Structure formats: structure tokens, C-alpha cells
Amino acid sequence: xxxxxxxxxxxxxxxxxxxxxxxxxxxxxxxxxxxxxxxxxxxxxxxxxxxxxxxxxxxxxxxxxxxxxxxxxxxxxxxxxxxxxxxxxxxxxxxxxxxxxxxxxxxxxxxxxxxxxxxxxxxxxxxxxxxxxxxxxxxxxxxxxxxxxxxxxxxxxxxxxxxxxxxxxxxxxxxxxxxxxxxxxxxxxxxxxxxxxxxxxxxxxxxxxxxxxxxxxxxxxxxxxxxxxxxxxxxxxxxxxxxxxxxxxxxxxxxxxxxxxxxxxxxxxxxxxxxxxxxxxxxxxxxxxxxxxxxxxxxxxxxxxxxxxxxxxxxxxxxxxxxxxxxxxxxxxxxxxxxxxxxxxxxxxxxxxxxxxxxxxxxxxxxxxxxxxxxxxxxxxxxxxxxxxxxxxxxxxxxxxxxxxxxxxxxxxxxxxxxxxxxxxxxxxxxxxxxxxxxxxxxxxxxxxxxxxxxxxxxxxxxxxxxxxxxxxxxxxxxxxxxxxxxxxx
Numbered sequence: 001x002x003x004x005x006x007x008x009x010x011x012x013x014x015x016x017x018x019x020x021x022x023x024x025x026x027x028x029x030x031x032x033x034x035x036x037x038x039x040x041x042x043x044x045x046x047x048x049x050x051x052x053x054x055x056x057x058x059x060x061x062x063x064x065x066x067x068x069x070x071x072x073x074x075x076x077x078x079x080x081x082x083x084x085x086x087x088x089x090x091x092x093x094x095x096x097x098x099x100x101x102x103x104x105x106x107x108x109x110x111x112x113x114x115x116x117x118x119x120x121x122x123x124x125x126x127x128x129x130x131x132x133x134x135x136x137x138x139x140x141x142x143x144x145x146x147x148x149x150x151x152x153x154x155x156x157x158x159x160x161x162x163x164x165x166x167x168x169x170x171x172x173x174x175x176x177x178x179x180x181x182x183x184x185x186x187x188x189x190x191x192x193x194x195x196x197x198x199x200x201x202x203x204x205x206x207x208x209x210x211x212x213x214x215x216x217x218x219x220x221x222x223x224x225x226x227x228x229x230x231x232x233x234x235x236x237x238x239x240x241x242x243x244x245x246x247x248x249x250x251x252x253x254x255x256x257x258x259x260x261x262x263x264x265x266x267x268x269x270x271x272x273x274x275x276x277x278x279x280x281x282x283x284x285x286x287x288x289x290x291x292x293x294x295x296x297x298x299x300x301x302x303x304x305x306x307x308x309x310x311x312x313x314x315x316x317x318x319x320x321x322x323x324x325x326x327x328x329x330x331x332x333x334x335x336x337x338x339x340x341x342x343x344x345x346x347x348x349x350x351x352x353x354x355x356x357x358x359x360x361x362x363x364x365x366x367x368x369x370x371x372x373x374x375x376x377x378x379x380x381x382x383x384x385x386x387x388x389x390x391x392x393x394x395x396x397x398x399x400x401x402x403x404x405x406x407x408x409x410x411x412x413x414x415x416x417x418x419x420x421x422x423x424x425x426x427x428x429x430x431x432x433x434x435x436x437x438x439x440x441x442x443x444x445x446x447x448x449x450x451x452x453x454x455x456x457x458x459x460x461x462x463x464x465x466x467x468x469x470x471x472x473x474x475x476x477x478x479x480x481x482x483x484x485x486x487x488x489x490x
Contacts (some may be wrong), residue, residue, distance in 0.1 A: 002356075008048065016169055017162040024161070025080050028154035035150065036143055043139045047086035051112050054132060056083055063116045066094055066128055078102055081132065088135030094128035103133070110134040153206055172415075180213060262303055268455075270296045306445065317456060324366040326393060333370065333391050337377035347386050348412075355394040362406060362482040365457065369480065372450040373408060376476045379446065380412035387413030390472065396479050405459070408478045409469070416473035417465040426451040454478055 058077055065073035074092065082090040082102040089103035112132045117124035273296065276289035311317050323377075330352050337350045373391070380389045389412050396405030417425065426447050447461075454461040459480035467475035 007223070014166070020162045020165055021158055022447055024158035025155070028151070028158060032150040033153065036147055039146060040139065040143055043142065044136065047134060047136065047139060048135070050081075050084050053116065054130075058117070059114055059130070061128065062092075063127065064119060066092075066116060066392045067118050071098070071100075074100060077403075085138040085353065086134050087132060088137070090135035091131040091133075092128055093125055093131075098128075110136075177212075180216065184216070190475075219396065260432070263300070266296055266300055268305070270300070289387035302445075317453070319365045319368065319457060321363050321365045323361050324328040324364055325361050326355055326358055329366055329370065330391060330393055333377065336370075336374050337381065337389055337391065340374075340378045340381040341389070344381050346381060346384065347387045348384055350382060351388060351390045353390065353392045353394075357395050358393060358406070362404075363478065364482050368453050368457065369408070369478070372453055372478055373410065375446045375450050376478075379476075380410055380414065380474075384412045384414035388472070389413075390469065392469075404482050405479055406482050408480075409475050411467050411469045411475040413471065413473055417463065422463050422465050426461070436462045450478075454480060 050375065058081055062074060062077045065077065076363075078090050078100055079102060080093060081087060087103065089105060090101070091105075092098075092100035094100075111135060112134065114130040114132075115126060116128040116130055117127075118127050270293055273289045277286050277293070281289075310384065317452035334350050334352045341348045377389065377391070389410070392407075392409040392411070394407050396407040451461045457480045461476065461478050463474065463476050465474040467473055467480075469475055
């Protein structure tokens with residue numbers, strides 16, 4: 001009984017049984033329909049054969065009895081005809097006015113008439129008319145009885161077969177699958193591979209269940225190997241991450257120490273060079289001091305760039321936006337650009353253009369924006385032999401969140417950039433391979449730092465060569481969002 005209860009609780013087996021019953025019911029109904037149709041045709045044919053029997057066996061005796069006025073014999077013959085289940089109503093109308101009627105007089109379908117005659121001197125003299133009304137009610141009743149018997153018998157057989165299939169399916173399939181599931185569930189906490197087995201005698205040829213067990217065991221072994229590999233890889237990556245964090249901390253400490261250890265003596269050297277320049281010494285020594293001061297300033301700038309890159313990588317650069325007067329800061333940029341021009345000994349005119357539709361003040365980190373603009377102006381002064389440098393401030397298109405954008409462009413009349421150089425100009429430690437570049441020292445970090453600072457402020461820095469400004473060859477454009485620029489303009 002326990003085995004039967006388990007089989008009845010098997011959902012997979014029950015679904016199989018239900019599908020089997022549905023298929024059996026359909027085929028049983030189809031077979032019963034064919035069988036009943038053939039029986040109907042056979043019984044209808046037999047019912048209509050009564051007409052031939054009456055014509056062959058009853059018409060002549062009925063004619064003789066009616067001619068002799070033997071009404072008792074007529075009654076016997078007519079009752080015999082009406083006793084057939086297929087005959088619903090029999091009616092005899094004689095020419096003498098006698099009427100004989102048996103059965104249901106209201107049934108008037110499937111009528112068959114026979115003319116009763118008597119041979120008189122070679123002539124057929126009519127003596128009456130025999131009418132037989134046939135009925136299929138008995139046939140239909142018999143067919144319905146057959147139908148219920150067939151359906152009941154087939155359903156009983158189908159349910160018995162389905163129950164037997166359920167038990168057989170549970171014995172041969174489901175119980176083994178359940179055992180496999182139980183072993184898999186029990187092995188969740190194990191660190192070793194599965195070793196599933198079936199509770200049945202070994203077979204010479206494997207079936208689908210054997211192949212499932214073999215596939216699960218093989219998959220478990222492969223998963224165990226992969227898990228071991230992943231655990232080793234995770235352990236190695238964690239160690240590498242710890243080493244990287246330690247190295248990053250060591251680099252930060254090193255840079256912090258270097259910033260202090262190098263800047264302090266470098267500032268002292270610059271101060272000494274300045275004192276020598278201001279002292280009463282020969283002109284030759286003043287020139288040497290000026291050269292040393294310039295070299296120290298270049299070294300300090302390069303050191304500052306390296307430290308700035310490290311701070312950007314460590315996300316240690318913080319923005320401090322504040323209200324900034326655009327006209328005043330643009331003039332400061334112009335003065336700084338003129339200083340760079342004089343330092344490089346160039347004959348370059350510096351121009352500033354501030355659009356009329358810009359507000360008087362905007363909220364931005366003027367220190368970081370000035371750092372970018374100074375770097376762009378310094379590069380323009382460095383690589384431009386003569387001509388003009390333009391610093392242009394204008395309103396940009398709305399960015400995300402409908403924040404106002406401001407565009408700051410630095411254009412020059414220098415040698416320009418090739419398409420390849422324009423695509424790589426923002427790469428770190430990369431300098432444009434031009435003869436002008438070799439004249440000046442540098443680390444190739446200025447534009448990279450400027451691009452990173454622009455992204456940190458939510459904007460971007462781009463280059464156009466040839467420039468979209470008339471008479472200029474190269475234009476660097478900084479686009480940054482500014483807070484409440486529309487309200488400020490209003």
C-alpha cells in the first residue's frame with residue numbers, strides 16, 4: 001500500500017496517466033462511433049427488409065383472407081406484421097369499407113403501401129390497400145444502450161490500464177528520479193563530487209535514466225573542478241588586490257613624501273637663484289642664476305603635474321565651485337597668456353572675447369578652470385611662432401538636466417595638428433612628434449590632466465584642427481556646466 005500511495009502522489013506519473021486517459025478516451029470514442037455507425041447501418045437495413053418479407057410472405061395470404069371475408073385471418077396476419085419492432089403502425093383499408101389498424105396511429109413516417117388485388121378472368125381487381133409505417137425508435141434505443149455499454153467498458157479498461165501504467169512508470173522511472181533528486185539535495189553541503197547510484201540491478205545496456213545519472217556525476221565532477229579553480233583564482237585575486245592596495249598606499253605615501261622632500265629644497269634653490277639675481281654680482285652670474293631659476297621652475301611644474309595625475313587617479317581632487325566674475329577672470333587669463341608669450345620670447349598678440357549673452361557671474365570652480373585655460377594658453381604660446389592667440393568665452397548648448405553650459409576656447413595660429421596627432425593629443429606621457437616639441441621639455445601630462453579635470457567637472461575638452469575660427473589653425477574648446485546660468489542671466 002505504501003508503494004501505491006507513493007505512486008499516486010507522483011505528479012509526473014499522474015500527468016502521464018491523465019494524458020493516457022485523454023488519448024484513450026479520444027480513441028475509444030472514435031472506435032465506438034465507428035462501431036455504432038456500422039451497427040446503425042446494419043439494423044436500418046434489417047428494418048427495411050421487413051417490407052420485402054411482407055411482400056413475399058404476407059401479401060398473398062392477406063389477399064385470400066380479405067377476398068373470403070376471413071377477418072380473423074386478416075387480424076392474425078396484421079398482428080403478426082405489427083409485432084416486428086421496426087413496425088410502428090399497420091393499416092388495411094378494403095374496398096368494401098372495412099378498416100383494420102394496429103399500432104400507433106399518430107406515427108405517419110416511413111410509409112410503405114401495398115395494393116391488394118384479386119385475379120378475376122385475367123384482370124387484377126383491387127380489393128384493398130395495406131400501409132406499413134416503419135419506426136427507428138427501437139434501433140436508436142438499442143444504439144444508445146450499445147453506446148453506454150461501450151463507453152463504460154472502454155473507460156473501465158482505460159482507467160485500469162492507466163492505473164497499471166502509473167504503477168509501472170513509478171517503478172521503472174519516477175522512483176529512480178526521486179532517489180537521484182534526494183541524493184543531489186543531500187550533496188549540497190558536500191565539497192566533493194557526486195557519486196549517484198540507482199536502486200536496481202546493473203544493466204548490460206544503459207537506458208535514459210542511467211545516462212542521466214552518468215551525466216550528473218560527470219557534471220558534478222566538472223563543477224567541482226571549476227569551483228576549485230575559481231576559489232584559487234578568487235584567492236589569488238584577493239591577494240593581488242591586497243597587494244595593489246598596499247602598493248597604492250605606498251605610492252601615495254611616497255608621493256606625499258616626495259612632494260615635501262623635493263618641493264622644500266627646490267623652493268630653497270629658487271629662492272637662492274632669485275637672491276643671486278638681485279645681488280650685486282657680475283652679469284654673467286646673474287644670467288646663470290636666471291637659467292637655474294628657469295630650470296627649477298620647469299622642474300617644479302613637472303613635479304606638480306606628476307602629483308596632480310596621482311591625485312586624479314586616487315579620486316583625491318575635490319571641486320570647490322563658487323561665484324565667479326567672467327570678465328575679471330578672462331582678463332586674468334589674458335594677462336597669464338601674455339606672461340607665457342614673454343617667457344617664450346614670442347611675438348604673439350593675445351585677444352579675449354566674451355559673448356554679450358553670458359551672465360556677469362557664474363558658479364564654477366575657477367581655480368580648476370583657470371588651470372586648464374593656463375595650460376592651453378601655455379601650449380599655444382609654446383608652439384606658435386607668431387600671429388594671434390584668442391581666448392573666447394560663449395554660451396554653450398544645454399546639457400543633461402537642462403543645466404547651462406559655457407564654452408571656453410583657446411585658438412592659435414601655430415603649425416596645427418595632423419588628424420592622428422589630434423586623436424592622441426590627450427594621451428598621458430605622449431607628445432606630438434614635431435620639431436617644435438623637441439625645443440621644450442615636458443612630461444606630456446598637461447593636456448591629459450586638463451581633459452581629466454574637464455570630465456571631473458561634468459564637461460569635456462576637445463580639439464579642432466583646422467580651427468572653425470577664421471584665420472586660426474588649432475582650437476581647444478572646454479565645455480563645462482555652470483549652475484543656474486539661466487537664472488543668473490535673467
